[in-house]
Amino acid sequence: MIFIISVLILIFVIFLIIKMLLNRLILTISVRNMFRRITDTVLIILGSLFGTALITGSFAINDSFQKYLFSQVTYSLGEVDEMVQVDEERGNVKYFTFDEVKDFIDQLESEKLIDGYLPVLNSNISVGLPGNARSLDGGLSKNVEFVGSDISLFNKFGNEDRDDIDTDGVYINQSLADSLNLSVGDKIELLVDPVQRTLFWVELPQLEITGILGNNALPSMGEFRGFNSSFLLVPDDVYRKIVGLMIENSFSGIVLSNTGDELEGNDLSEEVESTFLDWNTGNKFKIDMLKYDAYASIDASEYTGIFFMALSSFSIIAGILLLINVYTMLGEERRQELGTLRALGFTRNKITYEIMFEGFFYSLISSFIGVFVGFGISKVILNSVVDLYYDISSNIPFGNFIFANLPDIEFTFFIKPQSIFYGFIIGLSIPLIVIFFTGRKIAKMNIVFALRGISEKIGNEKRKIIKFFIFLMVVFGVISLVNGLQNNNPAIFYLGVILIGFLFPLLTPEKMMKPLITISSILLIIFTLFTDSITFFSQTEISELFIVLKGLTILVSGGIIVIFNLKFIEMILQKIFGKVKNAGPILKVAISFPARNTGRTSLAIAMYAIVFFIITILSIIPASQKLVIEKNKEFFFNGFAGGVFFLATDEVENLNIKLENYKGVSEITPLNYTNVVTYNPKGVKKSTVFFTDAQFEEGNKLNVIYDKSLGISSDREIWDYLEENNNTCIVSKNSFPDIRLGQNLTIYELKDDLSFIDIFSAGNINYETVDQKKIGKNLTLKVIGYIEEQEFSMINGIYVSKNSIEENFGKDFSKVHILFDYGDMDVEERGNLISYLNEDSQNAVYLSDDIADLTSNFFKGTISILNSFLYFGLFVGIIGISIIMFKALYERTRLIGMLKAIGFTKKMVFYSFFLETTFIVFLGIMIGIITGSLTAYDFFLSFSDQMKEFAIPWVEIILVGLVSYIISVISTSIPGYMASKINPAKAIKYFE
Amino acid sequence: MEINVNKLTKDYCNGEVRIRALNEVSFDVKHGEILSIFGPSGCGKSTLLNCLSGIDTPNSGKVIIDGVDLHSLSDNDKTRFRAKNLGFIFQFYNLIPVLNAVENVELVLQILRVSEKEAREKSIEILKIVGLGEKINSYPSQLSGGERQRVSIARALVHNPGIIFADEPTGALDTETSIEILNLIKKLNSTYNQSFIIVTHDKKITGYSDRIIKMDSGKIVSFEENGEEK
Ligand SMILES: Nc1ncnc2c1ncn2[C@@H]1O[C@H](COP(=O)(O)OP(=O)(O)O)[C@@H](O)[C@H]1O
Ligand SMILES: [Mg+2]
Numbered sequence A: 001m002i003f004i005i006s007v008l009i010l011i012f013v014i015f016l017i018i019k020m021l022l023n024r025l026i027l028t029i030s031v032r033n034m035f036r037r038i039t040d041t042v043l044i045i046l047g048s049l050f051g052t053a054l055i056t057g058s059f060a061i062n063d064s065f066q067k068y069l070f071s072q073v074t075y076s077l078g079e080v081d082e083m084v085q086v087d088e089e090r091g092n093v094k095y096f097t098f099d100e101v102k103d104f105i106d107q108l109e110s111e112k113l114i115d116g117y118l119p120v121l122n123s124n125i126s127v128g129l130p131g132n133a134r135s136l137d138g139g140l141s142k143n144v145e146f147v148g149s150d151i152s153l154f155n156k157f158g159n160e161d162r163d164d165i166d167t168d169g170v171y172i173n174q175s176l177a178d179s180l181n182l183s184v185g186d187k188i189e190l191l192v193d194p195v196q197r198t199l200f201w202v203e204l205p206q207l208e209i210t211g212i213l214g215n216n217a218l219p220s221m222g223e224f225r226g227f228n229s230s231f232l233l234v235p236d237d238v239y240r241k242i243v244g245l246m247i248e249n250s251f252s253g254i255v256l257s258n259t260g261d262e263l264e265g266n267d268l269s270e271e272v273e274s275t276f277l278d279w280n281t282g283n284k285f286k287i288d289m290l291k292y293d294a295y296a297s298i299d300a301s302e303y304t305g306i307f308f309m310a311l312s313s314f315s316i317i318a319g320i321l322l323l324i325n326v327y328t329m330l331g332e333e334r335r336q337e338l339g340t341l342r343a344l345g346f347t348r349n350k351i352t353y354e355i356m357f358e359g360f361f362y363s364l365i366s367s368f369i370g371v372f373v374g375f376g377i378s379k380v381i382l383n384s385v386v387d388l389y390y391d392i393s394s395n396i397p398f399g400n401f402i403f404a405n406l407p408d409i410e411f412t413f414f415i416k417p418q419s420i421f422y423g424f425i426i427g428l429s430i431p432l433i434v435i436f437f438t439g440r441k442i443a444k445m446n447i448v449f450a451l452r453g454i455s456e457k458i459g460n461e462k463r464k465i466i467k468f469f470i471f472l473m474v475v476f477g478v479i480s481l482v483n484g485l486q487n488n489n490p491a492i493f494y495l496g497v498i499l500i501g502f503l504f505p506l507l508t509p510e511k512m513m514k515p516l517i518t519i520s521s522i523l524l525i526i527f528t529l530f531t532d533s534i535t536f537f538s539q540t541e542i543s544e545l546f547i548v549l550k551g552l553t554i555l556v557s558g559g560i561i562v563i564f565n566l567k568f569i570e571m572i573l574q575k576i577f578g579k580v581k582n583a584g585p586i587l588k589v590a591i592s593f594p595a596r597n598t599g600r601t602s603l604a605i606a607m608y609a610i611v612f613f614i615i616t617i618l619s620i621i622p623a624s625q626k627l628v629i630e631k632n633k634e635f636f637f638n639g640f641a642g643g644v645f646f647l648a649t650d651e652v653e654n655l656n657i658k659l660e661n662y663k664g665v666s667e668i669t670p671l672n673y674t675n676v677v678t679y680n681p682k683g684v685k686k687s688t689v690f691f692t693d694a695q696f697e698e699g700n701k702l703n704v705i706y707d708k709s710l711g712i713s714s715d716r717e718i719w720d721y722l723e724e725n726n727n728t729c730i731v732s733k734n735s736f737p738d739i740r741l742g743q744n745l746t747i748y749e750l751k752d753d754l755s756f757i758d759i760f761s762a763g764n765i766n767y768e769t770v771d772q773k774k775i776g777k778n779l780t781l782k783v784i785g786y787i788e789e790q791e792f793s794m795i796n797g798i799y800v801s802k803n804s805i806e807e808n809f810g811k812d813f814s815k816v817h818i819l820f821d822y823g824d825m826d827v828e829e830r831g832n833l834i835s836y837l838n839e840d841s842q843n844a845v846y847l848s849d850d851i852a853d854l855t856s857n858f859f860k861g862t863i864s865i866l867n868s869f870l871y872f873g874l875f876v877g878i879i880g881i882s883i884i885m886f887k888a889l890y891e892r893t894r895l896i897g898m899l900k901a902i903g904f905t906k907k908m909v910f911y912s913f914f915l916e917t918t919f920i921v922f923l924g925i926m927i928g929i930i931t932g933s934l935t936a937y938d939f940f941l942s943f944s945d946q947m948k949e950f951a952i953p954w955v956e957i958i959l960v961g962l963v964s965y966i967i968s969v970i971s972t973s974i975p976g977y978m979a980s981k982i983n984p985a986k987a988i989k990y991f992e
Numbered sequence B: 001m002e003i004n005v006n007k008l009t010k011d012y013c014n015g016e017v018r019i020r021a022l023n024e025v026s027f028d029v030k031h032g033e034i035l036s037i038f039g040p041s042g043c044g045k046s047t048l049l050n051c052l053s054g055i056d057t058p059n060s061g062k063v064i065i066d067g068v069d070l071h072s073l074s075d076n077d078k079t080r081f082r083a084k085n086l087g088f089i090f091q092f093y094n095l096i097p098v099l100n101a102v103e104n105v106e107l108v109l110q111i112l113r114v115s116e117k118e119a120r121e122k123s124i125e126i127l128k129i130v131g132l133g134e135k136i137n138s139y140p141s142q143l144s145g146g147e148r149q150r151v152s153i154a155r156a157l158v159h160n161p162g163i164i165f166a167d168e169p170t171g172a173l174d175t176e177t178s179i180e181i182l183n184l185i186k187k188l189n190s191t192y193n194q195s196f197i198i199v200t201h202d203k204k205i206t207g208y209s210d211r212i213i214k215m216d217s218g219k220i221v222s223f224e225e226n227g228e229e230k
Helices: A002-022 A024-036 A038-077 A098-110 A151-155 A174-180 A236-243 A262-279 A290-301 A304-333 A335-344 A348-393 A417-443 A447-452 A460-486 A490-507 A510-533 A544-563 A566-577 A583-596 A598-635 A649-660 A694-699 A717-724 A756-760 A802-809 A827-837 A848-891 A893-901 A906-941 A954-980 A984-988 B045-053 B075-085 B101-111 B116-129 B145-157 B175-192 B203-208
Strands: A082-086 A114-128 A141-149 A171-173 A187-191 A206-208 A211-213 A230-235 A253-258 A285-288 A642-648 A666-680 A683-692 A704-706 A728-732 A744-750 A775-787 A798-801 A815-821 A844-847 B003-014 B017-029 B034-038 B060-065 B086-089 B163-167 B195-200 B211-216 B219-225
Touching: A002 A024, A002 A348, A002 A417, A024 A038, A024 A348, A024 B101, A038 A290, A038 A304, A038 A348, A038 A417, A038 A848, A082 A262, A082 A290, A098 A114, A098 A253, A098 A262, A114 A151, A114 A174, A114 A230, A114 A236, A141 A151, A141 A174, A141 A236, A151 A230, A171 A174, A174 A211, A174 A230, A230 A236, A253 A262, A262 A285, A262 A290, A304 A335, A304 A348, A304 A417, A304 A598, A304 A848, A335 A348, A335 A447, A335 B075, A335 B101, A348 A417, A348 A848, A348 B075, A460 A490, A490 A510, A490 A544, A510 A544, A510 A906, A544 A566, A544 A598, A544 A906, A566 A583, A583 A598, A583 A906, A598 A848, A598 A906, A598 A954, A642 A649, A649 A666, A649 A815, A649 A827, A666 A694, A666 A802, A683 A694, A683 A717, A683 A744, A683 A802, A694 A717, A704 A717, A717 A728, A717 A775, A717 A798, A775 A802, A798 A802, A827 A844, A827 A848, A844 A848, A848 A893, A848 A906, A848 A954, A893 A906, A893 A984, A906 A954, B003 B045, B017 B045, B017 B060, B017 B219, B034 B045, B034 B175, B034 B203, B045 B163, B045 B195, B075 B086, B086 B145, B101 B116, B101 B145, B116 B145, B145 B163, B145 B175, B175 B195, B175 B203, B195 B203
Parallel strands: A141 A230, A171 A211, A683 A798, A728 A775, B034 B195, B034 B211, B086 B163, B163 B195
Antiparallel strands: A082 A253, A082 A285, A114 A141, A114 A187, A114 A253, A171 A230, A187 A206, A642 A815, A642 A844, A666 A683, A666 A744, A666 A815, A704 A775, A728 A798, A744 A775, B003 B017, B003 B060, B211 B219
């Protein structure tokens, strides 16, 4: 798409250049016009420059985020693109000999699709120091990826060319060395077959470590490997000996590296796959497109760039409005000149060149500089994003969700060369398109009208066509309205309503049109705000499109109400201020111009309104979010204010005592847990089982919805019931949203640690695969109660009595959280508490107040960074108003001379300019703030009760409004001052 | 060149109101004559001139210039016809402000694809003839009203058109300058033998013409020759 646009633009540019050479005199006129009024030229260039800068900036931010996310994949997979393995699900044996795949590899190499392959043997095993491999204690034995390979081939794999790895050596990575405290020369023991865990008389194989490699020295070969996970690399014959594989030259997989570096190689994955499918006729093998899939999942989940794009698109719309305004004014200004040329014998085509050449120079210069300004803006913004995220992600448990804090991968500024090109092309093409249409419009001008300087009205013919088109749209509106109603689709229904609401009044006679469209706009706003309380609209999930549609409706309605009633507003202002000394004539001049130049004024008002609309919404979000978090912080830890997490059983006693001794800490409640999986049709789901004892039953603050048929009268008794009845459970709906009372739930023991994210996530994550060997006994439980869904709860899972667990699973794997309250503590006291608890060992201690503060700051910080991007968009508005006022100065030179001649003082002239700016800017900002607030309000109305909090940071918004108003006034005071200096005698006979 | 005007009618629609600016106007213009169109403001003189020169389109009637039915031509052909055969002098000169005197004059030759060198020579020559030999490089803003009108006349004549249209050519000038300009037109007319059609509401100006057409309310009231009523 963008490629086609680029080509079209290129053709257009070449065409323009040829035309320039053929029409030298017109070129001269264009170039000289540029230099005629330097201020105008500079402002026009500045205006389009910011447009380009905002576009390029969005690209750069998008690219940087994408590169950051991609680098996580690259970090793990390195040069590996695909892996071919035997398809075991079809009953084939895991191993194969290299000869079986040789044809396929040869074919790939001859087609230059790959630049490396590596036959490997791989599996997951446990290792530990001699005697420890069988241990189930995570501190003594570790799960590692065990890889056997011809190390000489490995050294040359992909773009690698290293000789530091001995072809007979045994290597582990740093992470494994750290966690088991290993160094070179140490011996390690390998538990290859989990069955041997209990066959303690069987002697396990041992290996001596030759070297320790970097954590990502060995690319992940199979599942996308997490960071800091461990591996053990040995020569392939050593692997066979250990595992007991008799067949020479047998392997369990072939790792492929596509031609080119890791990013280019990705483009070849589809071809490799199709070659594989052609070759794999016997279906013995399967291919995993490891990197391709990993990238695809990132692409799909990548919001940040799109979010910035959406934001900057508002600034870009403002920029486009500015350009339309600027070039229309340019055309307007040159109309008489162009009319003369037409009379003298220039054809229609030729006179459009004058405007096009001029515009072309403006857009060329502005998009060129704009690209660099865009770099600057996005770099500054990205740096502050990075600082903020690094500060915060390390401090809040779910910070990792938003921005994983990874080792070795730095978030840096990055922009793709093609993005620079696209930014430039878009920056160039928007003005060119505007110029093209302005030029065409001018070409069609009536020569007589142009020469006489009278404005043209739309012809009757054209008016009829436009009305017919509007009529069609109204008919379309009626169709969608009916269709939406029949198919229960609120968004379609709503689209119908707004189409009719906005367009029907345009079909009525001119006299009725204004009041009608005003009334219907007011009604549309009211209707939009009420959609949330109408059941028809809340029956289905709300789509983003619907939200955007509603926001736009409110914005456009607000704009229409003001813009169609400029004369009415003028009248009211006259009524109010007319009596003040001198104000009458000043107001008359200041407001009657913008009120009559409807097109130009509307565009200028719209520029301010759009930017303030978004700024207002973005300011309301964090302010309201803060309230929501404050309101919900008690739900973080099951009603407790704080907790110490992930404790081994032997640490509990000590910490209990420490907590009891601390003044202010109360309600200390331990919560034992272990990890389990459940099965559902989609796959395996990891979850946590909490086992409750008397202390927890007494201390917990959970609100349980229970089975009334059990004959229980309070939600305290349900815990007693749970205690007394083995094989019953209470479930968090966060983890099991579809659970029903009375249902059976089967849990399976999981002999594996859950990651931080697994535990703190609200659930809902379905895991497709879990190593069968890690799954143990099972237990079926009856659901007697559930805890309502709570978005803020970080402790979710299945509550079972301790007896049930002990009887069925044993207690080997249990870990403990300790929850407690701490009353009112300020930031410093909370800090003291945390360091007190961390005196002996680094415990994970979290206090809900800290999390609430950090989360609020995080939102506020993120949003204010986004906002700062928009402030650049404000420049567009400010430049726009300056251009308008400068044009006003030139257009009204004669008139101002006349005014001065009939008694306007310098001050009065200056004030009239000042008031005109105020009129436009104030209306724009007001529309933006009001419609933005209404939209945000509507948005929050649609939230669940937990999230339904609404706060407008008035001070902040008014401050931004005031500042941009002041900047606007300052920037227009120059033309105002120049106007006040006009010499009446000269101005009256002003002709050029 | 000769013009044959036949039952020219032009209406303007102003909302619901129709104004008949020209009402079945017919007359001829002879080769090489200076014809004045005279009448009160708003009687339709400019409208008539614009329809004659092809920059406005009549509702009905014909304008035939040397056998060519002007309004049957396409817009592009009409434009080319204007560039080649017609010259224009405007009340407010309508010079291009960013071009200097000689460039303003050259403009017309450019349309006709005259070579750059020849265009420059011709333009300087005609500027000398209108008495601006000293100021060929001045920009319009540096010239007085009379001088600007001379540039405008030079521009109208440089490509040697058959007919020159002038709408209130002295409307923005003082009496003395007006007389100079009219004398210049008279002189050029006798040298090059081109037809001039001058629109004016000023009785004095009609004295410089061979023939006068009097108009009122969109109609021709009378033809006069050499100041005598026919
Ligand atoms: N664009 C227009 N729209 C409506 N009426 C017009 C327009 N141009 C001229 N007229 C009307 O046509 C009549 C003749 O105008 P014009 O030819 O300019 O008169 P003159 O040049 O003799 O002063 C006038 O009544 C004028 O009001
Ligand atoms: Mg006139």
